[in-house]
Amino acid sequence: MAGNRSVDERLKAGIDAARRGDRANAQKLLRQVVTSNPNNEVAWMWLASVAESLQERRACLERAVRINPNNTRAQEALRQLGATAPRAGSRPAAPRSAGGRRTNPVYLVVGGLAVLAVVAAVVLNGLLNDVPERPNEATLEVFNQLVATDTETPPPDPRTFTATPFFGVIVSEPTLVWTLPPTFTPTFTPQPPPTATLLPMSAFNLLYAAQSSSDAQPSLYRSGGDTSEARLIGPSSAGFSDVAYAPNGETMAFVRTVTYTGADNTEVTAPELFLAPVDAPDTARQLTRLGGTKLENPSWSPDSTRLVFVSNESGDENLWLVGIDGSAPRPLTTNIGVDKDPAWSPRGDVILYASDQGGLPGSGITQIFSITPEGLNVTQLTRSGNSSYSPAWSPDGSHVAFASDRNGDGDIFLMDPDGQRPLLLTLDGQTGEDRRPLFSPDGRYVVFLSNREGDTFQLYRVDLEGRTVERLSDVEQNLQSFTFRPLAAGLR
Numbered sequence: 001m002a003g004n005r006s007v008d009e010r011l012k013a014g015i016d017a018a019r020r021g022d023r024a025n026a027q028k029l030l031r032q033v034v035t036s037n038p039n040n041e042v043a044w045m046w047l048a049s050v051a052e053s054l055q056e057r058r059a060c061l062e063r064a065v066r067i068n069p070n071n072t073r074a075q076e077a078l079r080q081l082g083a084t085a086p087r088a089g090s091r092p093a094a095p096r097s098a099g100g101r102r103t104n105p106v107y108l109v110v111g112g113l114a115v116l117a118v119v120a121a122v123v124l125n126g127l128l129n130d131v132p133e134r135p136n137e138a139t140l141e142v143f144n145q146l147v148a149t150d151t152e153t154p155p156p157d158p159r160t161f162t163a164t165p166f167f168g169v170i171v172s173e174p175t176l177v178w179t180l181p182p183t184f185t186p187t188f189t190p191q192p193p194p195t196a197t198l199l200p201m202s203a204f205n206l207l208y209a210a211q212s213s214s215d216a217q218p219s220l221y222r223s224g225g226d227t228s229e230a231r232l233i234g235p236s237s238a239g240f241s242d243v244a245y246a247p248n249g250e251t252m253a254f255v256r257t258v259t260y261t262g263a264d265n266t267e268v269t270a271p272e273l274f275l276a277p278v279d280a281p282d283t284a285r286q287l288t289r290l291g292g293t294k295l296e297n298p299s300w301s302p303d304s305t306r307l308v309f310v311s312n313e314s315g316d317e318n319l320w321l322v323g324i325d326g327s328a329p330r331p332l333t334t335n336i337g338v339d340k341d342p343a344w345s346p347r348g349d350v351i352l353y354a355s356d357q358g359g360l361p362g363s364g365i366t367q368i369f370s371i372t373p374e375g376l377n378v379t380q381l382t383r384s385g386n387s388s389y390s391p392a393w394s395p396d397g398s399h400v401a402f403a404s405d406r407n408g409d410g411d412i413f414l415m416d417p418d419g420q421r422p423l424l425l426t427l428d429g430q431t432g433e434d435r436r437p438l439f440s441p442d443g444r445y446v447v448f449l450s451n452r453e454g455d456t457f458q459l460y461r462v463d464l465e466g467r468t469v470e471r472l473s474d475v476e477q478n479l480q481s482f483t484f485r486p487l488a489a490g491l492r
């Protein structure tokens with residue numbers, strides 16, 4: 001099947017990279033394989049050979065033993081690691097490579113040779129016979145070609161190998177349980193909506209809030225979609241956070257901390273929701289007076305008449321609704337858990353959000369849910385081992401992007417609106433956090449914030465197949481939030 005060949009190709013490319021000493025690409029490809037198929041024993045063994053630390057190598061070997069209790073070579077390697085592992089809390093220093101990662105040539109060479117021997121023994125002695133999920137025959141053929149007695153890497157077979165592997169990764173839900181048949185690998189190639197002309201990011205209209213280390217609150221900027229030709233439209237002294245363009249393209253919502261007189265004539269200082277014309281932010285009017293310690297993440301209804309947002313006015317974080325006429329805000333959710341990151345669908349019939357109500361309230365582990373604007377039909381969409389959060393709709397409502405730390409740090413994923421066919425778009429080897437995904441106005445990219453290349457969060461984009469991640473911004477401040485003017489409202 002084409003899907004199986006794709007997994008085999010990634011596995012073969014990952015093993016080739018490991019044998020070349022290209023640790024970064026080997027880790028990336030092998031992690032994609034074990035994310036797609038958590039019971040792939042050989043992939044775990046090769047992943048151990050390129051692990052960043054003894055702790056990571058031990059975890060990979062332990063996973064291989066759980067898959068196949070008869071893997072005596074992995075057991076022996078674990079015993080040796082246990083005898084030589086550093087004390088808890090300590091970690092041996094290693095020189096940094098040119099790319100900034102820590103590497104240890106001794107661990108790489110010894111580990112690589114050891115795992116080569118383990119894999120050769122596993123394959124050639126038939127130890128895979130007892131694994132819960134035996135690789136398909138095409139995979140076994142690839143393994144047998146790669147784990148040879150000579151030191152040369154056999155040339156790839158052009159009939160079964162693609163030089164540039166597909167980097168988007170299908171992941172199962174939940175990620176810790178593989179329930180599909182061993183010969184089945186789902187395929188998912190989302191197609192962006194057609195456009196008459198491929199527009200550059202600079203053609204779109206972007207609002208973003210950015211904060212320097214010397215400012216108490218973020219400033220507001222208007223620019224092209226790649227932060228080009230940015231101009232300040234709201235100073236830090238005014239305070240602009242969680243900015244959101246209305247679908248009509250003329251109005252923006254944002255959060256500002258202000259001091260005002262409350263209903264009981266006492267002075268209140270709290271974050272509140274404001275509305276303003278995009279061209280006149282200094283004329284903003286206050287929309288809420290809830291007085292809680294947290295208010296964030298406004299999201300517009302598609303008709304630009306209402307907003308859903310997060311407030312802890314009632315004691316814990318719930319979703320609230322308010323009309324742009326200032327009518328009394330009302331809670332949409334009232335559970336005892338944490339509800340956050342609402343995203344109103346383009347059709348207006350459902351609101352996605354992140355909540356810990358699916359597990360232990362207060363645990364901090366959130367999953368993505370859906371609810372109607374009337375507060376009905378609450379449905380859990382994700383069930384990952386760690387948190388999933390920050391859902392964002394594509395302009396046509398056909399896909400949902402979201403962030404998740406199920407692989408250790410924040411990565412960006414894509415899924416169907418019903419939570420099916422999750423696709424990993426970004427994988428940075430835990431060098432940074434990817435957060436706050438939004439679709440570009442034409443629906444061709446997912447744009448997100450990341451600190452993968454430095455200490456500040458900048459703007460990046462990734463295509464809908466996860467092939468290429470590109471940096472869009474290079475500003476001195478930390479980008480806190482951003483929003484695109486909808487394409488239907490016009491370009492710059």
